[in-house]
Amino acid sequence: MKKTYYPQIDETIYYETLDNGLFVCLLPKNDFTLTCGVYATSFGNLDCNGKIQVNGKYEKMQSGMAHFLEHRLFDNKKGNVIDLFADLGASCNALTSYNKTAYYFTTSRNVNECVEILLDFVSELNVTKESVEKEKDIIIQELLMYQDNPDIVLTTNILKNAYHYDMIRDDIGGDTNTVKATTLELLLSAHKTFYHPSNMIFVLIGNFDPTKMMQNIRHNQNKKMTAKPLKYQKFKKIEPREVVKEFESINMDVAFDKVAILYKLPKVRVNVTSKKLELKALHGQVVLDAMFSSSGEVNQYLIEEGVIPRSVNASYINEFRTSNFVLITADVLDVDRFIKIVTTAMDDFEKYLTKGKVENSKKALMGRFITSLNNTERIGVEVANDYFKGLDYLDKPDIIEEISFNGAKKMGEKFKKAPRTVYVIKKNEQGSESSD
Structure with missing residues (x-):
């Protein structure tokens, strides 16, 4: 474990790249009541513009898959993740953007247990064909609700009128057609491709001992994702300089x-x-x-x-x-x-x-x-x-x-x-x- 001191703000960060490729960043702030853990992957809707390996063959990804995957990860084999954190007195949430997906918790107690749950549930995709089909209806309803939100309509549509091919013109959740086309096999492959530790970062900020915490994280990650991530092919289209519609x-x-x-x-x-x-x-x-x-x-x-x-x-x-x-x-x-x-x-x-x-x-x-x-x-x-x-x-x-x-x-x-x-x-x- 290494550390860097920042004299301008009087903060010290402890960091290490683990054997499986995960980058861990610890920022102890012992005068803080709340501790927050963030586990993030460099996988957002921009990455859905390509092909991934599914059962040995390359298959086209669907817009909105990063958001879909975020939804499904909250149903863990141990139960609903939100309930698991709540039992420890913690809150948790997640966000998907164009370039990342991040899962995080906030707590004032049981920090070690919360870290363990976060590292475990994000690394384990527990899905069936039935659960994927059920989730499609939930996400489609969510997307339909967005169509009634004028601020979302304003931003989404001006991006569509500006960009011909760039994935930023798509809603982060995709659309009805791409959600329906998302399969169990695509989600499993996306998780193996983009949720590999080498494509992720774990950040912890708050009241804890950095040496002991790093030991706990190493122990948790020892047997996780030792296989190489699946290969990914990104589509390449040259975006015209002009807008689609003025x-x-x-x-x-x-x-x-x-x-x-x-x-x-x-x-x-x-x-x-x-x-x-x-x-x-x-x-x-x-x-x-x-x-x-x-x-x-x-x-x-x-x-x-x-x-x-x-x-x-x-x-x-x-x-x-x-x-x-x-x-x-x-x-x-x-x-x-x-x-x-x-x-x-x-x-x-x-x-x-x-x-x-x-x-x-x-x-x-x-x-x-x-x-x-x-x-x-x-x-x-x-x-x-x-x-x-x-x-x-x-x-x-x-x-x-x-x-x-x-x-x-x-x-x-x-x-x-x-x-x-x-x-x-x-x-x-x-x-x-x-x-x-």
């Missing part, structure tokens, strides 16, 4: 009209380092914050002019395994004015970006990072997420310090040159849905 409007039952504006940037080059990519992401967010944060000039103007009832959401997504885009969303009182003001501001971003605002953004980012260190669940998920990106989450302060005015300006120039698409949800006065 504008679409539908009607739904909403309190306010909703607008999403997406700027589609070229996919990240494979030779870009993880640190450089993270710095680009931070530079991009600095540009957006100068205009659209709660104190941003454009956001304030939109509110004062009665164009929006509350603040804009503006994010820049830029990672190796996901696409590269700016997404701006808001509840809107005047759709046409909102679109014009926002797109004009993006074209004229230099009017709002100053060296002072860049420095303020750096301070705000550092503050958010320091605050995150007080939340065990947040730390665990972020450490896992950055590990899969080739980064160390606790090195974030060093990257934040490298943010510069010129770096932000370069990202702003890329934003204004990017093709864009707009998606609008208007109040449904007649109670019937329509589209343009």
